[in-house]
Amino acid sequence: xxxxxxxxxxxxxxxxxxxxxxxxxxxxxxxxxxxxxxxxxxxxxxxxxxxxxxxxxxxxxxxxxxxxxxxxxxxxxxxxxxxxxxxxxxxxxxxxxxxxxxxxxxxxx
Numbered sequence: 001x002x003x004x005x006x007x008x009x010x011x012x013x014x015x016x017x018x019x020x021x022x023x024x025x026x027x028x029x030x031x032x033x034x035x036x037x038x039x040x041x042x043x044x045x046x047x048x049x050x051x052x053x054x055x056x057x058x059x060x061x062x063x064x065x066x067x068x069x070x071x072x073x074x075x076x077x078x079x080x081x082x083x084x085x086x087x088x089x090x091x092x093x094x095x096x097x098x099x100x101x102x103x104x105x106x107x108x109x
Contacts, residue, residue: 011047024050027088028070029079029104030095032062037094042070050090056082080107 001009026045030037045052052070056079057063063075076082083091091108095101 024089025053025086026050026090026092027054027056027082027086028052028066028072028092028094029082029108030055030057030062030066031100032057032059032065037066037092041092041094042066045070045090045092053088054082054086079104083107 028037028042030042042052042055052072054074054076055063055066055070055072056076057066058077060077063077066072067075074082074086076085093101093104093108095104
């Protein structure tokens, strides 16, 4: 079994479980001007039947694209405001540059 087939099988199992389990609410933090959204971290929730409720990105264009891609209903310029107002169960933190990740992880925790 190669990595691709293993991941596909794992996602299929998780998706089947997610159909019967609690419906989680996820939020996504990205920064299109500084690392974007990582390797699909903003859309992986769809495969697991998890609702993306909000997206945060200081860039207006990037935020609009992420809203469309994820199906989230609300977008925020500031991730701290999003976390405070939305209170998600799960958070994807996407920027690739370490100068932002620590603050974002601490805020999400």
